[in-house]
Amino acid sequence: MIRSGSTVVVAMSGGVDSSLAAALLVEQGHRVVGVTMKTFCYEGAIENSRTCCGLDGILDARRVCDTLDIPHYVFDLEESFAEAVIDDFVDEYVAGRTPNPCVRCNSNTKIPELLRRARMFGADRIATGHYARMVRDGDDSRLLRGVDRRKDQSYFLWALPREVLQHLDFPVGELTKDEVRRRAAQLELATADKPESQEICFVPSNDYGQFLAHRLGADHPSLRPGTIVRRDGSAVGTHEGYGRYTVGQRRRLGGGARQRLYVLEVRPERNEVVVGESADLYGGWVRLIDLNWFDGAPAPGETVQVQIRHGGRAVAARVEATDADELMLRLDEPQRAITPGQSGAVYRGEELLGGGRIARAA
Amino acid sequence: MRGEDNGLYFDHAATTPMRDEVREAMAPYEAECFGNPSSVHRWGQKARVALEEARERLASALGAKRREICFTGCGTEADNLAVLGSWRRVGTPGAGWVVCSAIEHNAVLGAVERAGHEGASRHYLAVDEDGRVDPAAVDEALTLEPAVVAVMWLNNEVGTVQPVRAIAERCRERGVRFHTDAVQAFGRVPVRVDEVPCDFLAVSGHKIGGPKGVGALYVRQGVEVEPLTYGGGQEQALRPGTQNVAAAMGMARAAEIAVRELESEAARLRGLRELIERGLTALDGVSINAAGAERGPHIMSVAVDGVDPQALIIYLDLEGLAVSAGSACHSGSSDPSHVLSAMGRTADDRGIFRLSMGRTTQREHAEDAVVRVRGVLERLRASAPLPAQ
Numbered sequence: 001m002i003r004s005g006s007t008v009v010v011a012m013s014g015g016v017d018s019s020l021a022a023a024l025l026v027e028q029g030h031r032v033v034g035v036t037m038k039t040f041c042y043e044g045a046i047e048n049s050r051t052c053c054g055l056d057g058i059l060d061a062r063r064v065c066d067t068l069d070i071p072h073y074v075f076d077l078e079e080s081f082a083e084a085v086i087d088d089f090v091d092e093y094v095a096g097r098t099p100n101p102c103v104r105c106n107s108n109t110k111i112p113e114l115l116r117r118a119r120m121f122g123a124d125r126i127a128t129g130h131y132a133r134m135v136r137d138g139d140d141s142r143l144l145r146g147v148d149r150r151k152d153q154s155y156f157l158w159a160l161p162r163e164v165l166q167h168l169d170f171p172v173g174e175l176t177k178d179e180v181r182r183r184a185a186q187l188e189l190a191t192a193d194k195p196e197s198q199e200i201c202f203v204p205s206n207d208y209g210q211f212l213a214h215r216l217g218a219d220h221p222s223l224r225p226g227t228i229v230r231r232d233g234s235a236v237g238t239h240e241g242y243g244r245y246t247v248g249q250r251r252r253l254g255g256g257a258r259q260r261l262y263v264l265e266v267r268p269e270r271n272e273v274v275v276g277e278s279a280d281l282y283g284g285w286v287r288l289i290d291l292n293w294f295d296g297a298p299a300p301g302e303t304v305q306v307q308i309r310h311g312g313r314a315v316a317a318r319v320e321a322t323d324a325d326e327l328m329l330r331l332d333e334p335q336r337a338i339t340p341g342q343s344g345a346v347y348r349g350e351e352l353l354g355g356g357r358i359a360r361a362a
Numbered sequence: 363m364r365g366e367d368n369g370l371y372f373d374h375a376a377t378t379p380m381r382d383e384v385r386e387a388m389a390p391y392e393a394e395c396f397g398n399p400s401s402v403h404r405w406g407q408k409a410r411v412a413l414e415e416a417r418e419r420l421a422s423a424l425g426a427k428r429r430e431i432c433f434t435g436c437g438t439e440a441d442n443l444a445v446l447g448s449w450r451r452v453g454t455p456g457a458g459w460v461v462c463s464a465i466e467h468n469a470v471l472g473a474v475e476r477a478g479h480e481g482a483s484r485h486y487l488a489v490d491e492d493g494r495v496d497p498a499a500v501d502e503a504l505t506l507e508p509a510v511v512a513v514m515w516l517n518n519e520v521g522t523v524q525p526v527r528a529i530a531e532r533c534r535e536r537g538v539r540f541h542t543d544a545v546q547a548f549g550r551v552p553v554r555v556d557e558v559p560c561d562f563l564a565v566s567g568h569k570i571g572g573p574k575g576v577g578a579l580y581v582r583q584g585v586e587v588e589p590l591t592y593g594g595g596q597e598q599a600l601r602p603g604t605q606n607v608a609a610a611m612g613m614a615r616a617a618e619i620a621v622r623e624l625e626s627e628a629a630r631l632r633g634l635r636e637l638i639e640r641g642l643t644a645l646d647g648v649s650i651n652a653a654g655a656e657r658g659p660h661i662m663s664v665a666v667d668g669v670d671p672q673a674l675i676i677y678l679d680l681e682g683l684a685v686s687a688g689s690a691c692h693s694g695s696s697d698p699s700h701v702l703s704a705m706g707r708t709a710d711d712r713g714i715f716r717l718s719m720g721r722t723t724q725r726e727h728a729e730d731a732v733v734r735v736r737g738v739l740e741r742l743r744a745s746a747p748l749p750a751q
Contacts, residue, residue: 033680073676120673121680122741 007031008125008169009118011110012064012072014057018129019064019191020184021171025127026068033123034065034072037110039081040202063190077113084109086202090215093208094222096268097341098246100156100357101200102310106130107159107292115167126168132157132352133173134165141165143294144350148176155310158345158355162294209244216243226271228253231264231280239273242266248281248337262337265360282334286317288327288344288356297322298346298353305347306331308338308358314347327356369682370727370734374569374720375518375546375661376686380612381571381721387615388573391608399605400596413607416614423617424563424580425554432579432597433610437545437566438469439590440579443600444541444562445473445512446480447587452539453509455481461503462512463487463495463524464704469564470512470543471700477509487513492655493522493705500529510539515547515563519701519716520652521661523551527558534559539585545569545577549620550628550658561585565617567609571721572616576609631659631719634728638662638717641732645739651702651714660720664735666713669742674713677742683734685715 010022012034025032036058058074065072085104092099106128114126131146132154143165146152160168172180184192203211213223222243227235237254239245244252249263253275262281265274286306291297298304298319305314306329317329329344338358345355391412397405399413414428421428434440449460460477462470464486478484485503487495495513503511511533516523526542533540541562544553549570555563563580567573581587581600593602620627639662642648647667666674675687687699702714717731 033676071676071679073679075672117670117673120670120742121677 006125007033007123008127009033009035009114009123011114011126011128012036012061013129013197014060014064014191014194015129015197016184016189016191016194017131017172017177017180019061019189020175020180020187021127021129022064022070023068023184023187023189024171026070030125032068032070033118034061034068034070035075035114035118036061036072037075037077037114039077039105039110040086060191060194067187067189075113075117077109080113081105081109086215089202090212092341093212093243094216094220094268095341096222096242096266098339099341100343101202103156103159103343106156107161111157111168112161112164115164124167127171128168129172130154130157130170131173131177132170134169136166139166141168141294143352144173145347145352146170146173151177153310154347154352155307155343155345158343158352159290159292160294162292165294209241212243221271222268224271226273228273228275231274231276236261236275242268242271242273245273247339266340281336283338283361284331284334285361286329286331286335286338286344287359287361288329288346289325289359291325291327291354291356293354295353297327298348304329304353305349306355307345307347308335308342314345326359369684370731371684371722372717372719372727372731373684373686374723375716375718377568377574378571378720379722380568380573381616381619383619384572384612384616388608388612391611395607399607400594409607413605413610416607416610419614420565420578420610420617423614423621424548424565425556426580427583429598430555430580430583432581432600433605433613434577434579434601435575437543437564437569437577438472439601440564440566440577441467441469441512441541441543442473442476443579443587443590444564444581445470445510446476446590447600448510448539448541448562449477449480449482450588451509451586453477453480453482459483459485459503459506459508460510460512461485461487461500461506461508463489463514465489465493465517465519465522465701466512466514467518467543467545469545470514470541474512482509489522489704491705491707492652493517493520493701494655495524495529497525497528497532500532504532504536504538507536508538510541510562512541512543514543514545515553516544516551516658516661517652517701518546518661519699520655520663520705521546521657522652522655523547523658526560530558530560533561546658546661548617549624550631550660552624555580555582562587567613567616570613570616570620572613573609576606576613578613627721628659631723634719634723634725635659635662637725638728638732641729642735645736648739651707652705661716661718663714663716665707666715666739669713669739671713671715674738674742675715677738678715678735681734681738683731683738685717687715 008025008030012018062072085101089099089101130153131151133144135142145154223241225238228237228239245263245266253261261275264276300319302319306317307314316332320328320330340358340360342358344358346353395408397409399410417431418428421431460474460482462474487499513524513529515526530540539561542560543564545566547553548565561582565578567576589600596602649665651663
């Protein structure tokens, strides 16, 4: 829990969760400052209320702050967002992987940057509206899943720099989404009924292929046609550019084959998309790279749980080998579509230990 | 919660609180005397009389004739009417020029840019390190025979007063239209069109204790411009649409008082400005932008070395001191201001903020402001800077 009376800077997207987070902190007697982080240039973009940080979001956050009688500021993060999130997003697809921009945005950009700037004006505590919990024992901070398991957002936070944790709180993590909406309505916050944000904020209409074409040019190697092959190397068709494919995908594979085909693998170096049957999608190993641990890596032999997609179930896995760069996990039961580039968040029960990016099986 | 004290408002260049006298002057025209000044009946006649009285009083405050005042919706609209209206009337698309200083308010810059889209070539007059336009540079620009030259009277970010008289005279000699944006100057320094031979001059209501949503353009008799909008014949068809009589009355009243109090008020504000500037420049790494120029009495642009610009503004606001980053129109953006860039300054490693004062600013506010800035700077510099991600 936060020291009473301290200044807390709350990241406010204009959604109901962060609105209530701010309201709860005000209730608890803190000096609260609302901040909306502007992450990319909206000029010319279609106004989109379904993303988490549109222009509407800034105005909604300001309304809530006015109701709560707290100051509200806008931080312009366009440059660091473009570099850390959008460039990475494009690079990952070019490398034949499927990125997790929301992890990069939350863990690597928004939250650390919020703390950095909060400290500049004398505040040492930050909070967000994530469904996750922070448990403190002295200087020891542990990050747990949110109480509402359907809304739990701890998955997006595995890459948080460990030094941020002791300054960070999640005021709504103990509540369910229904409770959040109810409390927000009681407090007459303007955002109480606002719909959930879902899409990737910088990709209009969720059409990332078009976004890549816009960023890279339509004749970029990742968007040029190539061969669709089976595991045995036999060609079964032509793909529309490997950048448009992700593991587990069924679209854009043509209608020729009698069986239903799925993408098993993307091979940028050969401009190939490998396909197979549904059963071939299952894998029993997860290899994680770009590791981040809040309090050290789990030890070889230990059983942990790994979650390989947002909203997915965490599955038990045994740590087979680990070093500073890589962690090998053997899954208790095989998982479908283990996708290079996606995040593998590692838990011990409720506690998020950290995680890494999923790498191609070596 | 926002905190215990009510805060110190040092952003009068953004907008000012309305005067009681203005509110009183407006009240009848928002209620019983609500008529449309274009109507034939007695309600209309009353409104028309009031509107023309407002026009007369504003004209007299500016040294203009009544027929030379066109009420607009704001200062920006007045600037657009002068620049774009001139370009559209006398410019030659594909061959003509529009000239303005590099440190104009966005209201003029935007209009000039628009003229560019409509076929004008654009020339921007450079300024020196204190933000001054050299009248000799205007001579050079005049050889382009531009449709209009625009140089603001008093800069809104750093306060520099331009040699508008010299520039206006040069334009007049060459038969080129001259527009000056006097939104910040009016009520702070003497502004009279019978002393400066300009063709256009823009003013705004809410910068001088008048209402928002009203401005005016002085258009010298005989000078023709193309209107921006089309409709009825109001404001000599320069600005069609039913006039806001109450706002016009309020603006005229505010203008009269501002002119009446100008001398004493300017002296008083200059004293406060000196007090603040002395206090601030005594601090490490603090300097005043455009310090070498003649400046308006109410504006100071403060540069602080080695602090993050955005953090500085927020910190000051949290401490109850309302200032602005450059001009209020740029808030939210972290781009270096075009004014400081034109003055050859880079804003990368220094915080710049503008303090601007007005009628309600008292000596104890000025002293308090210095104390608060000092406190914030001490804490900003004491806080261990974290490396960027």
